[in-house]
Amino acid sequence: MALAYTTSYLEDSLALFRFYKQLSERAMAQVTDAQLVEVLDGEMNSIAIIVKHMAGNMRSRWTDFLTTDGEKPNRNRDTEFVGAPRTREAIAAVWEDGWRSVFAAIEPLTDSDLSRTVHIRGEAHSVMQAINRQLAHYAYHAGQIVLLAKHFKSDQWQSLTVPRNKSLDFERQVRAGEASQR
Secondary structure: OOOOOOOOHHHHHHHHHHHHHHHHHHHHOOOOHHHHOOOOOOOOOOHHHHHHHHHHHHHHHHOOOOOOOOOOOOOOHHHHHOOOOOOHHHHHHHHHHHHHHHHHHHOOOOHHHOOOEEEEOOEEEEHHHHHHHHHHHHHHHHHHHHHHHHHHHHHHOOOOOOOOOOHHHHHHHHHHOOOOOO
């Protein structure tokens, strides 16, 4: 991730949300359509299920973010873990729909909104706390997506950040201004 120096909490939060979205997308792009819906065992979720869950969470948390509880009455969290979208296109549509909710809610916010109170499952949060809560949640699931994709690709995996045993080369590129945004 290319770090852009900022003292804006909102700007930094949006950059991090975009980073984890892109990281997940770059991992999903490396696997086959069949691997998107594959599970490693009965207790695991497929990439498609993780996407469905994240999108359900995103729609619930970010729709009418400042005015309604983040756990919407029409959300049935348990159903997010069954009946995964079966095609890459359907997975991508669910994914994009969820992320639209995130960005539509956060992009218009200003610093004065950060101390406002919102509720998630009846519990009061400042807007800043609610953003942090969701940022941590999405980073957690992005890590699961990356882990599964990396498992499926094994020795064909293309690194999403600094490749193994290439830290020194990457640092030299950064100092020389040659490193591409990762």
